[in-house]
């Protein structure tokens with residue numbers, strides 16, 4: 001047996017035993033088809049050869065896109081260093097230049113996860129302004145670093161980890177008056193906003209709120225940071241959704257698909273002038289925020305290949321296809337009593353469902369009373385469970401289990417989305433029949 005065959009045979013159980021038994025338990029309880037052994041044509045396949053279309057979103061170009069895999073393979077077959085003790089990595093430099101040209105920023109910091117890039121933005125803001133207060137919005141998800149944890153809603157992502165980072169405050173979503181008051185109190189270094197809250201339920205900030213955020217950060221000389229880990233790199237049909245804001249944010253965060261789905265990679269894009277205010281006084285300041293693998297060439301090579309795939313034509317396709325999909329899904333689900341709405345932009349969409357008031361359709365009935373006590377509704381997990389059996393891999397949003405998040409790959413065929421729409425209508429209709 002080859003090493004890979006042996007790993008595929010036993011490694012899923014080893015994950016549960018040696019990494020995280022609760023993830024293994026969740027995947028089993030929800031009936032996720034997690035035993036994937038092959039990725040072909042952007043799609044996942046299990047050992048029986050059944051195909052699953054992945055709607056998680058991290059694999060924006062599809063699993064193991066051949067152009068990205070080829071670029072990484074060719075680099076590994078060369079003898080070019082993949083890591084430089086000086087940190088001066090030419091591949092990272094080229095990737096930074098091209099990202100800046102595409103985004104209109106002129107300074108980039110690379111790291112491995114979205115959380116790390118958010119922490120970098122928070123530290124940049126404090127170092128550049130020497131002010132303490134970091135503001136974010138209710139139901140935000142900015143990752144699991146300490147700054148971002150302080151911005152999480154009450155619950156498992158936040159409660160066990162106190163005391164939280166001082167100076168980090170959450171504001172009511174969409175409340176312009178609360179935002180004005182927060183700035184009037186002084187001492188704000190940064191406001192961090194997701195243009196569309198992903199885990200918060202695919203909720204877009206309103207134009208009025210964005211306008212106020214742009215004006216207030218400018219007036220108070222605070223940084224405005226757009227966390228585009230979910231919306232950016234083409235997902236919303238734009239390179240950065242925040243590029244359309246009245247004032248270009250002082251920094252933007254990219255992650256997830258940035259490394260082509262093959263390599264962990266995230267970026268914080270900002271302006272050179274802000275970098276210099278924060279880290280430009282002395283040579284030793286320049287490395288005051290860093291990570292060992294920030295500039296590794298393998299990640300940059302994957303990023304360069306992903307950037308090449310992400311053409312204007314592809315983003316236009318995402319925009320157009322997303323609009324068609326949203327309308328098609330809305331009209332197909334219209335009238336079902338458990339359906340509320342489909343929302344989002346491009347290929348970041350969410351289906352909001354109603355919580356049924358029915359004794360069988362509660363987590364208590366499924367032997368999970370603690371989830372029932374927390375007010376969690378099982379309807380979106382149940383719909384996802386039924387969709388797994390139809391060959392679609394999707395999830396509820398992390399902070400709002402009434403919303404099914406849909407983030408298909410950018411090259412997905414319209415017929416596959418049509419098949420999803422029909423399956424989704426039939427399975428939700430079935431669940432409605434139980435209430």
Ligand SMILES: Cc1ncc(COP(=O)(O)O)c(C=O)c1O
Nearest residue numbers: 113114115141142143198229230
């Ligand atoms: C908007 C947003 N910011 C930050 C993060 C954190 O990214 P990571 O999980 O790579 O640390 C996420 C993760 O889903 C996210 O959705």
